Amino acid sequence: MMDNLPDFLVDLDPDRFLSTNYIVFDTETTNYKNGLAMFPENSLVLTCWSRGPGHPRGKGQGKCYGSEYDLAGHLEEFYEADVIVAHNAKFDLQWLARAGIDLRRVLVYDTMIGEYVIAGNRRVQLTLNATAKRYGRESKVDTVSTMISAGVCPSTIPREWLTKYCHQDVKVCEHIFLRQRRLLKEHGLLPVQFTRCLLTPALADIEMNGMVLDKERVYETYNEYNRQFLAKSKELDALTGGINWRSPKQVAEYLYDVLGFEEATDYRGEPIRTKTGNRATDSDTIDKLKIRTEDQRKFVELKQELNKLGAALSKSLEFFKGVCDEQDCKFFAQFNQTVTRTHRLSSSGIPMLFSEFKKEKSVQFQNMDRNFKKLFRSRHDGWLMAEADGAQLEFRVGGFLGQDAMVYYDITHDVDIHQFTADTLTAAGQPTNRQEAKAHTFKPLYGGNSGTNAEKEYYSAFREKYRGLYETQRGWVNQVLNNKFLQTPWGLRYYWPDTRMESSGYVTNTQSIFNYPVQALATAEIIPIAVVYLWHRSKDMQMFIVNTIHDSVICEIPPDEQELFKELSVQCFTHDVYNYLDKVYNLQFNFPLGTGCKIGEHWSEGEEIKTTVESRWKLQES
C-alpha cells in the first residue's frame, strides 16, 4: 500500500514549504455559479503563474490564455515544482484537475489557509486583498475586479486587461507566500499548515464527485412526509383557527395567552426565554411545559409533529426531489477549510434553482438528517456505500491530552462508559437507562456542568473519575487566564483575549477552552490526516470518497473492494495517524485509536465492524 504514496507523505517534512522551487498561480474562469469547476457549463479562461528561483525552468512568469484543454500542455511545469501555491487553492486545483493534472502528485500551499492558521480562532478577513494589506501591499481598485464583481464574465473582458489583472494577483500572492511561510516557520505553525494543505487537493477531488440519491426512495419518502404534513396541518388549523405554526411570535401568543401554559422554568425557577427575552417556542422548551387540558395536549402533539415534518420537507426532501427530477439525482456541496473557530471543516450546499420553487435551495453535507442517509446510493449499479469513522475519537483524544490513566483503562478494557453514566444518575435519584444516559456522558468533556441535581452529581463524578483530563483542562483555563491564549501541543494557538475571573470564581470562556483542543486534535488534525491517507492509498482502486463529516468518511465502492476498504480504513485511521503525529508534530500518541466500518447498498446501512489498534507508545501507568 506504501507504493501509492507520494514522497511528501513518505518523508514527512513541513519544511518542504520553504523550497525555492515553487509555482504561484491563479485562474480566471467563466462565472456560472461562481466559476466552480464541477459545472460543465464553466470553462477556464486564463491561467497565470510565477516560478520561484529554484524551479528547473528558472525564475519567471508563464500564462495560458485559453480553456482547460489548452492548459493541459503546461502541466509538466507544475509537476516540476516542489510546491504549488494559490490563494483559496481548492478552487484553482479543481481547474487543474479538469485540465488533467493528477492532484495526488502535487504538494499544495494555500495562502488563505496560511492566514487562517496564523489567526487561530481570531476572525480576520481572508480575501487576497485584505491579506495583501496585512503584508504591506495596498490593493488598488481596478476596472477588471469591478467588472467581475458586477457580474461581467471574464471571458468577455479584453484579454490584455484580464492578463494584467491575473498576473497582478499572482504577484501579490507570491509576496504573501514568501512572507507568510517565514512567519509560520517562526511561530512553529508550519506543521499545522502542512496538514491543512495536504487535505486541500483531497477535498478538491471529493467535492467534484458530489453525492447521488436513490430516486425511488426519495419519491416514496417525499410523498409519505408530504401526505402526513398536509393532514397534520389541517388538524392544527382546525384546532387553532389558522395560526402560522412556523411563526415564533404567533406560537408564543397561542401557547401562553390562548392555551394558558405557564412558562417553563430553569433550575433556578427563572422562565426560559429566547436570547432577546421573548417567550420561547422551541421544541425542547415545549417538551418542558406542564399539560393540563386536552387542547394543550393536542396542540403540543401537533406542533411537535409539524416541526419535524416541516423541517424534513423544506430542508431536505423538497431539495432531494428537485435533484432527482431535474439534476439526474446528483448534487454538490463545498467544504470550507477556513470558517470554524476550532479549525474543523464546515460545509455549504451549492444553491440550486428548481422549477417548483422561486428561491434557490441548498443542502450541506454535514447535517444530513440521519433518517435520510438511507436515501443515498452509489451512482454505479451494484456498487456499495462504505463509511469509516473514528471510534470514540474525542474521548480518546481527551484521554491523550490529559494523559489520563482512567480513560486509558476504560478504552483498553472495553468498559461501557454510558452504563457508568446511567448507574450514577440512577444512584443519584434519577432512574435512567443506558440509551437516555448517553446524552449526558460527554457533556462534562465539553465543560458542561449545569442540569438537575442528579446530572450535576454525574458531571462531578466524571471529573473525579477522569481526573487527569479534568486537571489538564483546568490547566488550559489558567493558561488562558494568564496569557489570553492557549498554545496547543501541535502548535496552533487559540486566543480568548476577554477571559477574566468573576467574583464567583467562574472564569469566562471556560467551556470553549475545555472544548477547542479536544475537538481540534480529533476532527481538525486526526481525521484530516486519515482522509489524506485514505485518498492517496486508494489511488489505484476504483472506490472514491464522496463526503466527510467530522469523524467519518463516506465512499462509493465496488463490491470486490470491500475487504480492501476495511483494511485500508484501519491503516489510515490508526497506523498512519500515529506515524504522522510523531513525524510532523513530534506527538507520540500513546492511546489506542480505532475505526468503525459500515458497508451497505445505501449510506449508513449494514453492520458496523469495529477495530482498535494499540499504539506502539503506551501510557505508563504511575
Add this chain to the structure above:
DNA sequence: GGTACATGCGCC
C-alpha cells in the same frame, strides 16, 4: 423589493 436579525432545528 431587498436586507438584517431572530428563532428554530438538523448534524457531529
Add this chain to the structure above:
DNA sequence: AAATGGCGCATGTACC
C-alpha cells in the same frame, strides 16, 4: 445572571 463546543439553512419579522 448564567454557565457543553462547533456549524448551515429555512422561515418570519422588522426595517429601510
